[in-house]
Amino acid sequence: MTTTLQKTISRTFIDFFQQHGHIPTTGSTLIPRLGDPVLFTTSGMHPLTPYLEGEPHPMGRRLVGIQRCLRTTDLDEVGDPTHLTVFEMLGSWSLGDYGSGQTLRWGYELLTEGFGIDPRRLYVTVFGGDSQVPLDQESLQTWQELGLPIELTTEDNWWSNGPIGPCGPDSEMFVWTGDGDPIGTPTTDDRWVEVWNHVMMRYRRHDDGSLETLQQQNIDTGLGLERLTMLLEGKDSVYETSLFEPWMRQIPRLWSLTTEEQRIVIDHLRSSIVIVGDGVHPSNTGRGYVLRRLIRRVLTILWSGDESRSLSDLPLELFEHTLNHFHQGESVTLVRRILIDEEIRFSNLLDRGRKVLSHERFHKSLDETDYEYLHETHGLPRELVDSLR
Numbered sequence: 001m002t003t004t005l006q007k008t009i010s011r012t013f014i015d016f017f018q019q020h021g022h023i024p025t026t027g028s029t030l031i032p033r034l035g036d037p038v039l040f041t042t043s044g045m046h047p048l049t050p051y052l053e054g055e056p057h058p059m060g061r062r063l064v065g066i067q068r069c070l071r072t073t074d075l076d077e078v079g080d081p082t083h084l085t086v087f088e089m090l091g092s093w094s095l096g097d098y099g100s101g102q103t104l105r106w107g108y109e110l111l112t113e114g115f116g117i118d119p120r121r122l123y124v125t126v127f128g129g130d131s132q133v134p135l136d137q138e139s140l141q142t143w144q145e146l147g148l149p150i151e152l153t154t155e156d157n158w159w160s161n162g163p164i165g166p167c168g169p170d171s172e173m174f175v176w177t178g179d180g181d182p183i184g185t186p187t188t189d190d191r192w193v194e195v196w197n198h199v200m201m202r203y204r205r206h207d208d209g210s211l212e213t214l215q216q217q218n219i220d221t222g223l224g225l226e227r228l229t230m231l232l233e234g235k236d237s238v239y240e241t242s243l244f245e246p247w248m249r250q251i252p253r254l255w256s257l258t259t260e261e262q263r264i265v266i267d268h269l270r271s272s273i274v275i276v277g278d279g280v281h282p283s284n285t286g287r288g289y290v291l292r293r294l295i296r297r298v299l300t301i302l303w304s305g306d307e308s309r310s311l312s313d314l315p316l317e318l319f320e321h322t323l324n325h326f327h328q329g330e331s332v333t334l335v336r337r338i339l340i341d342e343e344i345r346f347s348n349l350l351d352r353g354r355k356v357l358s359h360e361r362f363h364k365s366l367d368e369t370d371y372e373y374l375h376e377t378h379g380l381p382r383e384l385v386d387s388l389r
Helices: 002-020 046-052 099-115 137-146 223-234 241-252 259-278 286-304 316-325 333-359 369-379 383-386
Strands: 062-068 086-095 122-127 149-152 158-161 167-177 193-206 212-224
Touching: 002 062, 002 086, 002 099, 002 241, 046 062, 046 086, 046 149, 046 212, 062 259, 086 099, 086 223, 086 259, 099 122, 099 137, 099 167, 099 193, 099 212, 099 333, 122 137, 137 149, 137 158, 158 193, 167 212, 167 241, 193 223, 212 223, 241 259, 241 316, 259 286, 259 316, 259 333, 286 333, 286 383, 333 383, 369 383
Parallel strands: 122 149
Antiparallel strands: 062 086, 086 212, 122 167, 158 167, 167 193, 193 212
16 A cells, blocks of 8 residues: 555656646556567656657657666665665656756756755766767756756766667766765765656667767656655665555564565565566566566575575565555465465475485586586576575
């Protein structure tokens, strides 16, 4: 169930941009449109790609929405205070309409007046230029006029959706989370937490690395709901916010884990429920394999401390809370069954793996032929083999 604060944040965000001529779009599932080569929706702009590339959008040139996203590129960072595998992105878009000066002024107004963040706790970064693209003068001048401290960077303030395709400079807004007066800059002190990214999609990169100026220049912004909730509630991590209340109440009662383990378990279980809620089942390829990896990573952590731990111990409240929050229609019973079936499958695979690896043939350093044999004949992937030795 979505908390009152999240409803307020979402409503405040949508209402603000509606007042400035933006039309709300319906956030889609984690599953990209047919023909998209990407496994999961990774950003708020993902479903809008055809329109950002010039196709007219039926709802106009100014859009606003909330999109659930999944990123596995940050998987190794899950366990820290702010990174999540599945999260919600508040987004605003200009499809060839206004420029960076306008979006940055709106961003400043909404954060300070709409959400009540003290301007003295804000810092911004701007693209400082490189051999291909000059300093982003419009963004720099806008922030100077608004009186915010500015840091210029190159790599940290360049956005692209991949090695080729639409790209451009971005300007990121950071909020100070430390005690006392702010010190340092976003690149020198990690107490500056990035909350809102404004991308000026002005170019297209080609295979040879060259850049072409886009005929339709767009604005794509993304503000993480979980991070904004953390900042507004004054918490030290997203896991301590009201969004995760039932998880943080129930999981420590079930299992004794370190802080990092607890966060990974909560994140991966929550993400697994959302992925299954969008119709994906565990498998050896594609989306199903991402789901399988998340579940098995949880089980590896749980069983390293106590092999009797089981996903069947998870309270139904956690399934209900997550499915309701993400407005998913799958039944709690079905989602729970899929997770428990995968646990049984993984347990059986581990038992088989231990028996196979006990053979004297494998009492040595394994070469590629061994790994290939174990995978193709016994279904034991390399990472599982390594964990059992």
